[in-house]
Amino acid sequence: MTSELxxxxxxxRENGAAVFRVDTxxxxxxxxxxxxAVINMNKGEIKPHGDRDLSQMDQKEIKRWMAERKALLAMRDIDDIHRAVDYMNxxxxxxxxxxSPEQLEExxxxxxxxxHDLRTVLVRKKADRLTKG
Structure with a gap:
C-alpha cells in the first residue's frame, strides 16, 4: 500500500458515486x-453535498473520474458480450x-x-447499418 492516499x-453506487475528500x-x-458531492452517471450530474460549493479543482477532478469510469464501464460491457459468446458456445x-433429455426440456x-429475440435485434441493427452505410 502506498504511503500517500x-x-x-x-x-x-448503482448509477454513480458519492464523492468524499480524504483528509489525513x-x-x-x-x-x-x-x-x-453525489454523481449521477446516467444524467452526467454532479450535485454538491449539503450546502457545499465545489471548487473548480473539485469539479475538474470529479469530471476526470467520471470520464474514466464511463470508459471502464464501456469496456466491461463489451467484455460481458464476449463472455456471452463464450457461454453460448x-x-x-x-x-x-x-x-440429459430432462435438462434439455428444462x-x-x-x-x-x-x-430468437437476440437474432431479431442483431439482424435489424445490421440491416440499419448496411442501409445507412
Whole structure:
C-alpha cells in the first residue's frame, strides 16, 4: 500500500458515486472522509453535498473520474458480450454432448426465445447499418 492516499474517494453506487475528500492532515493522523458531492452517471450530474460549493479543482477532478469510469464501464460491457459468446458456445457443446433429455426440456424453450429475440435485434441493427452505410 502506498504511503500517500488520494485526495478524493469515490464510493460506487448503482448509477454513480458519492464523492468524499480524504483528509489525513489532522492531529490524530486519522483518515477522515468528508462527503462533498453525489454523481449521477446516467444524467452526467454532479450535485454538491449539503450546502457545499465545489471548487473548480473539485469539479475538474470529479469530471476526470467520471470520464474514466464511463470508459471502464464501456469496456466491461463489451467484455460481458464476449463472455456471452463464450457461454453460448459452451452451452452448445453441453447441449450436444452432455445434457440429459430432462435438462434439455428444462431450458430449451427459454434458450430458443432468448436466441430468437437476440437474432431479431442483431439482424435489424445490421440491416440499419448496411442501409445507412
Amino acid at each position: 488520494p485526495e478524493y474517494y469515490y464510493r460506487i 492532515e489532522n492531529r490524530q493522523r486519522r483518515i477522515e472522509m468528508e462527503q462533498i 459452451t452451452t452448445t457443446q453441453w447441449a450436444q454432448s452432455k445434457a 431450458v430449451t424453450d427459454s434458450l430458443l426465445l432468448a436466441m
